[in-house]
Amino acid sequence: MAPYLVCEGLSKTYGGTLRALHGVSLSVERGKVHAFIGENGAGKSTLAKIIGGMVAPDAGSMSFDGKPYAPGKPRDAHAHGIGMVHQHFTLFPALTVAENIVLGDEPTRLGQVDIARAVEEVRALSEEYGMPLDPRRRLHDLSVGEQQRVEILKELRRDVELLILDEPTAVLTPQEVERLFKGIRRLIRENRTVIFIAHKLEEVLAIADEITVMRKGRVVGHRDRAEATKEELVQLMVGESLPVHERRYGAEPGGEKLVTRELTIRDERGRPELDGITLSVNAGEILGLAGVEGNGQQALEQVLGGLITPTTGSVVLNGAAITRASPARRRRLGLAYVPADRLEWGCAPQASVFENAMTQCYRRESTAGILRRRRLRQVVRSMFKRFDVRAPDLDSPISSLSGGNIQKLILARELGSERSERLEAIVISNPSRGIDIRGVQFVHDLLAGYRDAGCAILLISTDLDEILALSDRIGVLYTGRLVAMLPGQGRTSKTELGRYMLQGDDKERAA
Amino acid sequence: MTDRLLDRLADGLSLALTIGVALVAGAVIIWLTSADPGHALRAFFLGPFQNKLFFGNLLQTAAPLLLTGLGVAVAFQVGAVNLGAEGQVYAGALAGATLLLFPPFVSPWLIPVAVVAAGAAGALFAWLAGWLRTRFGATEVIGSFLIGAALIQLFDFFLRRYLADPTAGFPTSKPLAATFRLARLLPPSNLNVMFAIGIVLAVVAFFVLYRTTFGYRIRLTGLSVKYARYSGIRVGWHFLVAMAISGALAGIAGVGEVMGVQGRLVTGLSNNLGWNGVTVALVARLHPLGVIPAALLYGYLHSGATVAGLTSDVSPRIAAIIQSLIFYLITAQAIYVWLRRRLGAARANAGPGGALPSGAAGRPRRQGGPSAARSDR
Incomplete structure (x- = not known):
C-alpha cells in the first residue's frame, strides 16, 4: 500500500x-x-x-x-x-x-x-x-x-x-x-x-x-x-534493558497509624466535596485510593496535609488528633504530604531550584536565624544525589526542570531529610503523573521501601496500574464518598475497580 | 547559560536601551527649546557634579527615596503592594515632629526616639492595610491607598488645627529646636545623616531578605502563597510583618525630611516621596540593593533639572518635564518587567487556597476559621 x-x-x-x-x-x-x-x-x-x-x-x-x-x-x-x-x-x-x-x-x-x-x-x-x-x-x-x-x-x-x-x-x-x-x-x-x-x-x-x-x-x-x-x-x-523489579506487597501490617473519622467537607453552597470518609492506614501498608479525577481526591489530600480544615470529622495520627494541626506541626509529628499538583502546591515555580529544595532543611542549617548558605548547598546537593535529582544549576528556576525531576526534588525534600527515619505516615497523591517509566519505577520503589520500613502510606491515584501495582488494600472514591474497600495485592481486577469508579457502590446502582 | 541569566541579561539590555532613549529624548527637547543647547545640556547632565551644593542636593534628594523605595520593595517581596507610602510618610512626620515640637526635655537623644515613633506610626497604618487583607480579604492595594489618602488629610488637619504657627502666612508649624536639626554634612547643601542611614538600611534589608530564615519565609510567601502555606509558613503573619516594615521605612523618611530638610512641619511636606518610592522600587526590580542606584538616578535627574533651570535658559518647567519624561520612560520599562513576572506569580496563586489566610477570600475560613492556615512556626 x-x-x-x-x-x-x-x-x-x-x-x-x-x-x-x-x-x-x-x-x-x-x-x-x-x-x-x-x-x-x-x-x-x-x-x-x-x-x-x-x-x-x-x-x-x-x-x-x-x-x-x-x-x-x-x-x-x-x-x-x-x-x-x-x-x-x-x-x-x-x-x-x-x-x-x-x-x-x-x-x-x-x-x-x-x-x-x-x-x-x-x-x-x-x-x-x-x-x-x-x-x-x-x-x-x-x-x-x-x-x-x-x-x-x-x-x-x-x-x-x-x-x-x-x-x-x-x-x-x-x-x-x-x-x-x-x-x-x-x-x-x-x-x-x-x-x-x-x-x-x-x-x-x-x-x-x-x-x-x-x-x-x-x-x-x-x-x-x-x-x-x-x-x-x-x-x-x-534505551537500555531495565531490570524488571519484582513488586513485593507488604507483609502483615502493624497497628493503625493514620485514621480519619467521618471526614466531611462542604463547599460554599453546602454540597459535600468529601462525604463521611472513615478509613485507617496501618503501619507497613500502602492503602491505595482509586477514583476518577474530581471525586474528592484534592479535598482529601488537602485535609490530611493541613491545608484545609474539615467541616466535620477528625484526623488522628498515631493516636494524636491533628484535625486542626498546622502543616508544620504535622511534619514534626512525622506526616509527610506530597501533593498531586506539583507546580501549584508542591513548589514555588518562580523560585530557584535551591530555594525550593531547602524549604524543609533551612532552619536546621542556620545559626541564629542566619542561613548557612554553603552548608545548605551541600545538603541540597547530597539530597539530590540520593534521590537522583538532575539539576545542573541550583540557581535556575525550578520550572526549568522536567516533571520527573521536579517530582524527585519534592520527594527528596519531603521524605529525604534527616527526619525521614521518624516518618510515621505518608500521604501522596498521583506521584507518577507526567513522569517517565524510569521515574515511575523510582517512585514506586521508594514507596515500597518506606512501607517495608513500617510507614503507613496513603496513595491517592487516578492511575489504576499504579494503584494495582502497589496497594495492599484499595479504596474507591466516588462523588466524595468511600464506596468500596477491596483487597489489594493482586486480588482485585481492574474491571471490578473500574465499575466502582464509574458507578459508585451497588446500592446506588440498584437505586 | 541559564534561563534566569538570560532573562536578567535581556532585562539589563532593555533597561540600558530605555535609559539611552530617554536621555536622547531629553537632550532633543533641550536642543529644541534652548538658544544655547550646549550650555543647557552641560548644565542638565553635568551640573549635578559641578559643586558641593548641587552634588549634596543630589544625594539628599535620593535619601528619603532610599527609605520609601526600600519600604515599597519590602512589601513587594512578600507579595503586597503598598500604595499608602505617601500617607505613611506624613504619619511618620507628624508623629516624630509632634514629639520634637513638644519635647519633655531637650536632648539630642530624643532624635532616635522620634525616629522610632515615626517608624511606629508608619508601621501601624501599613499594618492596618495588611490586616484588612488577612482578616477580611480586602485587598491591601486599595486599603493602603485609601488609608494613605486619609492620612494626608489628617496630617493637614492636625497641622492647621493644633500645630500651625499663626504668624506664618501658610500652614506650617513652629521650627524645631536647633538641637533636633540634623547636622549638614556637605554645606551649603541639605545633605545629612539620613542618606547614610538609607544606604545602611538598604544593605541590612538585603541581608535580612536574602540571608536569613525570616527573609526566606518572607520571599517564599511572595513567590507562592500556596507553596508557603503547604510548607508550614505562617503566611498571614509574615505578610503583616513585611507590611509593617514597609510602613516603618516610609514613616522614617517622613521624620527625616522634618529634621533634616524642612526643620518644621509644612503642608505638602512629602512632595510625592511615597509615590516616587513606588517607581524607585520598580526600577530597582524590587531588590534592596537596586534601590540605591535607582534612588541616586532619581536624585541625579532632579538635581540636573534644578541646575538647568537655575543656570541655563531652559525654564524650570521644561527642565521638570524633561526630568519626568526620562524617569517615567524608565519606570514604564520597569513596570513592564514587573507585570511580566507578576503574571507568572498570579497564575501560581490562582484558585482556592492561594489567598492569604484567614479572611473571607480564602477557603480556610469557611471550613473552620483561621486555624486552618495557622502554624506554630
Missing part, C-alpha cells in the same frame, strides 16, 4: 537550545492505527503538533496523500483533513455539547445559528460513531470521557481523514478506554487513519496496527503489532 502521510527529516529546536526533534522520518499508512510511544520528552507531542499544523518544523518536509503538505496553522491541517484532539481539552464548559461541536462552523438559518439543526446533526453523528452523547447537556456536567467524545466528534464533523489523539487514555477509566477503542476501530473500518500517542504499552498493544518508538527526539524503532513485544518496546523506549 502506498504511504499516506510521509515525514522526512523533521527537526525542531525550541528556544535555541532544547532539541525536541532530530531528523525524524516515518510513514503512516492509510486505514491503520499508528501509535507513537516514548518517554516524556521523547518528542512525540512535538511531532504530533507538527503534523497537526500547530508547530512549524525547522527542517524537513511532509507529504500527505501523495501531495506536499506544509501546514502553517491548524486550519491548513483541517483543510487537508487532518485533525487533532489534545490532552487538554479546548471546550467551553458553559456551552452545550451541540454548541461546542458546531462552534466555528455553525449551521445557520436566516443568519441565526440553527440550534435545532445542530442538535440533530450531533445526535446523528454520535449515533453513527457509537459515541453516545446528549447534545443538549452542558459541558461542565460531563465526565472527562464524555468531554473527550465531544472533542472527537467535533473533529469528525469536519470530515477528518487522519485523526491525531494525544494521550487520549490518560484521563479515562478502563470502561471509557474500551469505548474509545470501539470508536477508533469504527473509524478504521471507514478507511480513516488514527495516530495514537500513548505512554501505556498495554493500550498501545491493544489498539495499534503499527508502532513507532521515539527516544530523545529520534525514531529508534518501528514495529508491526504482530512482531512487537512489550519487553522489546520498553527496551527501545528507555
